[in-house]
Amino acid sequence: MVFEPFEDENDLEDLDARLSDPDPAIRRVAVMGLADTADPDAIPLIARAVADSSADVRLQAAIALGEFDGLEAATALCQALQDTDSKVSKTAADSLAELKDPKSADPLLALTNHEDAKVREGALLGLKQLRRPDALANGIEGMKDPVTAVRIQAVGVVGYLKAEEALPALIASCRDDDPEVRRTAVGALAFSKSSHARDALLTALMDEHWAVREIAAEVLGKISTTGDGGPLIPLLDDPYWQVRVKAVRSLGKLKVTAAVAKIGAQLEEQTSNLRKEAAAALGEIADRSALPFLEDLVDDPDPDVRKNVRWALGQIE
Amino acid sequence: MDDLRAGLNEVECDLLVIGGGTAGPMAAYRARKKNPNAKVILLEKANVKRSGAISMGMDGLNNAVIPGHSTPEQYTKEITIANDGIVDQAAVYKYAQNCYGIIEELDQFGIRFQKDENGEYDVKKVHHMGTYVLPMPNGDTVKKALYRQLRRARVLISNRYMATRLLTGKSGRAAGAIAVNTRSGEFLVIKAKAVIMCMGAAGRLGLPTSGYLYGTYENPTNSGEGYSMAYHAGAKLANLECFQINPLIKDYNGPACAYVAGPFGGYTANSKNERFIECDYWSGQMMQEFYNELQSGKGPVFLKLNHLHKDTADHIEHILHTVERPSRGRFHEQRGTKYSEQMIEMHISEIGFCSGHSASGVYVDEFARTTVPGLYAAGDMASVPHNYMLGAFTNGAIAGEHAVDFAAEVDHDEFDDAAISMEQERVLAPTKRDDGIPPNQIEYKIRRLVNDYLQPPKVTAKYELCQARLAEVREDMNTQMMARDAHELMRSMEVASILDCADMAAHASLYRAESRWGLYHWRSDYPDTNDSDWKCHVLLSNQDGVMTCEKKEVAPYIIPIAEDEKDAYYKQRITAQA
Amino acid sequence: MPIANTPTTVPVVVDEGKCIADKGCTVCVDVCPLDVLRISDLTGKAYMKYDECWYCMPCEADCPTDAVTVNIPYLLR
Numbered sequence: 017m018v019f020e021p022f023e024d025e026n027d028l029e030d031l032d033a034r035l036s037d038p039d040p041a042i043r044r045v046a047v048m049g050l051a052d053t054a055d056p057d058a059i060p061l062i063a064r065a066v067a068d069s070s071a072d073v074r075l076q077a078a079i080a081l082g083e084f085d086g087l088e089a090a091t092a093l094c095q096a097l098q099d100t101d102s103k104v105s106k107t108a109a110d111s112l113a114e115l116k117d118p119k120s121a122d123p124l125l126a127l128t129n130h131e132d133a134k135v136r137e138g139a140l141l142g143l144k145q146l147r148r149p150d151a152l153a154n155g156i157e158g159m160k161d162p163v164t165a166v167r168i169q170a171v172g173v174v175g176y177l178k179a180e181e182a183l184p185a186l187i188a189s190c191r192d193d194d195p196e197v198r199r200t201a202v203g204a205l206a207f208s209k210s211s212h213a214r215d216a217l218l219t220a221l222m223d224e225h226w227a228v229r230e231i232a233a234e235v236l237g238k239i240s241t242t243g244d245g246g247p248l249i250p251l252l253d254d255p256y257w258q259v260r261v262k263a264v265r266s267l268g269k270l271k272v273t274a275a276v277a278k279i280g281a282q283l284e285e286q287t288s289n290l291r292k293e294a295a296a297a298l299g300e301i302a303d304r305s306a307l308p309f310l311e312d313l314v315d316d317p318d319p320d321v322r323k324n325v326r327w328a329l330g331q332i333e
Numbered sequence: 334m335d336d337l338r339a340g341l342n343e344v345e346c347d348l349l350v351i352g353g354g355t356a357g358p359m360a361a362y363r364a365r366k367k368n369p370n371a372k373v374i375l376l377e378k379a380n381v382k383r384s385g386a387i388s389m390g391m392d393g394l395n396n397a398v399i400p401g402h403s404t405p406e407q408y409t410k411e412i413t414i415a416n417d418g419i420v421d422q423a424a425v426y427k428y429a430q431n432c433y434g435i436i437e438e439l440d441q442f443g444i445r446f447q448k449d450e451n452g453e454y455d456v457k458k459v460h461h462m463g464t465y466v467l468p469m470p471n472g473d474t475v476k477k478a479l480y481r482q483l484r485r486a487r488v489l490i491s492n493r494y495m496a497t498r499l500l501t502g503k504s505g506r507a508a509g510a511i512a513v514n515t516r517s518g519e520f521l522v523i524k525a526k527a528v529i530m531c532m533g534a535a536g537r538l539g540l541p542t543s544g545y546l547y548g549t550y551e552n553p554t555n556s557g558e559g560y561s562m563a564y565h566a567g568a569k570l571a572n573l574e575c576f577q578i579n580p581l582i583k584d585y586n587g588p589a590c591a592y593v594a595g596p597f598g599g600y601t602a603n604s605k606n607e608r609f610i611e612c613d614y615w616s617g618q619m620m621q622e623f624y625n626e627l628q629s630g631k632g633p634v635f636l637k638l639n640h641l642h643k644d645t646a647d648h649i650e651h652i653l654h655t656v657e658r659p660s661r662g663r664f665h666e667q668r669g670t671k672y673s674e675q676m677i678e679m680h681i682s683e684i685g686f687c688s689g690h691s692a693s694g695v696y697v698d699e700f701a702r703t704t705v706p707g708l709y710a711a712g713d714m715a716s717v718p719h720n721y722m723l724g725a726f727t728n729g730a731i732a733g734e735h736a737v738d739f740a741a742e743v744d745h746d747e748f749d750d751a752a753i754s755m756e757q758e759r760v761l762a763p764t765k766r767d768d769g770i771p772p773n774q775i776e777y778k779i780r781r782l783v784n785d786y787l788q789p790p791k792v793t794a795k796y797e798l799c800q801a802r803l804a805e806v807r808e809d810m811n812t813q814m815m816a817r818d819a820h821e822l823m824r825s826m827e828v829a830s831i832l833d834c835a836d837m838a839a840h841a842s843l844y845r846a847e848s849r850w851g852l853y854h855w856r857s858d859y860p861d862t863n864d865s866d867w868k869c870h871v872l873l874s875n876q877d878g879v880m881t882c883e884k885k886e887v888a889p890y891i892i893p894i895a896e897d898e899k900d901a902y903y904k905q906r907i908t909a910q911a
Numbered sequence: 912m913p914i915a916n917t918p919t920t921v922p923v924v925v926d927e928g929k930c931i932a933d934k935g936c937t938v939c940v941d942v943c944p945l946d947v948l949r950i951s952d953l954t955g956k957a958y959m960k961y962d963e964c965w966y967c968m969p970c971e972a973d974c975p976t977d978a979v980t981v982n983i984p985y986l987l988r
Binding site: 039044045048076079 | 931934935936938975976
């Protein structure tokens, strides 16, 4: 008895026929079958389902298109992104974020001005992953959008492109009303070596939201040169310990000798994460003035702290 | 479905890849890319769409060697030290050199790694040594993205076929495999010029403390067929006594995910809220410390996130509940536990074989070749230590490219047709009985014995008792196991693999008369590490039907390790006694 | 030796009102690594036939109509 051991070869004709079935559930199953084929010839058929009368079928089409790439799939997804059903458009946005082929960006560029904020957001989300240089203008414009979620994606597009000419716009977003926009924009400054970016980071160290201060401390550690981290020192008085941890790390990395006493004070903190990072930073700075702080901690109850103290003492000697 | 049907089909291909989880798809894909004319079959016991250890996704890489963050030399040193020196460095070094290219390729597949706001990989520093952690907060798309690539590369996928034995050719080469359909009991014989085994860990060896057969750390489909089939084909298996034991969420048996929580400041604590793990590496030594703390007056052990900002703790919780084992969220919901509010009780897993987390695997060299010509192995079942998901992908790619070249140079090796009828008879025997013991009861008994006698601390007398008991169970299995449909037949074949693995675990452990790898091979009657006699691999193989162990020298290091580097590690050593 | 029927409460629950297995959908049955789900000859809907669940959730995540719920097996709850 002979049987077929391999996965079904694609029968697009059969799936096409079922796509016209009066029962929407059967049409939906057909769309799932089309997605499974991974055959580019299935794209026009799925594109047809994007205009189906049943929202369930349209939703399935938006999922299915995520299995493909390129201009044709992107065009159909852009149509799904504009669907009146919010579930369909949300799913289309997720699928757009899967696209990798730069050609997929074409239809998206035309949608960043769309009247519906969800469409603008989804189009920018897709553009971010594709990193097409000509999306920069769309991104910069989107950073002024009245809707927060759109601005966050727009900052994403611009941040991924790492273009110096977008710096003024990114710096402006570091002063956005929304903390998540500010956090994203501050994070995006890491690529720049300019003094303007640095100034914006210094301002962000004093942001009212802890997550913005936290990322500013981290990025400053990435872009500064050794010894040049003085402005981080005041952050060691931050009311929130997760911010202080990042400041300590950056100060250690930059070997800021002037910070030793204040980092040493962190060794008395109850949160052991902070003691551990402070000990490590003192080791990186490797200044003898840290010895008294460290010697007090050789018997810390936390083994990670003890290890870092031991290591730091070794660095100094 | 499930009704047994008689049937035997035969197909021929250049390269057969067994196992469609992580390493297997990558092997098949790379083989097709390297030689588009090659006929490549990917055989899978479940369905490639959602199979293997990462069926639901993966939340991060913890051994990513990314330029600017760590070097292949540094990584090779660390793995050598973490595995107590028993490492053939060539394979580890090759992985370390190749894995960044694989990350880039996976990124192109659409698998999403965490990136910073400039789109650069957001590698996290966890400790002083190297920096290897790259989170995948959207790692739930891994399998989907892989499947898409396999379909595009036109790999022939054969789902729901369980390979039961390899075919060996008259010249001693791998010549293919015999498989049985898990829903009909029909046989498929695949003749191949080269075979790559990517069949995962032996994760159904020990019994979870819950007593639930399928509540394992590993995906329970990974029941050790790879180890068993390699053994029966005459391949050598390395360091099986270096068990896999992992920290996990108590009862849930999901991973503890220290690598997800660590970069955010989460850690493993004892009941006094204090950190206790001295060891910087994921290793048997670390597990020994974990075990000791569990048994001590400061136990049990917890995952501690409740000192973090609620936003941070919630963010970690969200990742843990979405990716890799998402039913974790449901588990905590029912228990009423929230990561931001209380510490989460942890425990240690049942024992298993898995090179992905430890070092127990079919012996392979840096090209993923086993000791049988034409037979390759990659992923959790191959001997490259501490390999994790990225190692499976990388070594799968290496295996696929090497094997497809090998296949282009040779013809199909002739094999004895009697092997097929004999194997059919063996597989179908449980279906020929109207009365007997169902496979789940035999499985429960084997795994209960594994827990009673084989899990560390390892005691010689207990091991010998276990061997005697397992022999009795083998007799029951051979004469009384009964399968009523194709599904039960699959379980019966799994039971046979589990029993083979239990025998191998006992045999290899008794041979290595020392303690090594912390908890993984803690022999209480040989409590010390004995480098002068045992700083070597132990290879186990089938010699004319007799399970046999031999020593094999560790290959000379290509990345030497200075004395003070070793010291930095051994200073952290603590004694095995709980 | 006779074989007993021991009852067991299974973790995977299918909402038959939402399930479209009778329309040709086989997603949950296809994706289950342990192969424990089947489509009932009686109802045409999916159900859990074998109590061998790893509570890994592809059946729930991939179900197009949100008909499948995976609970934690009772022994672990």
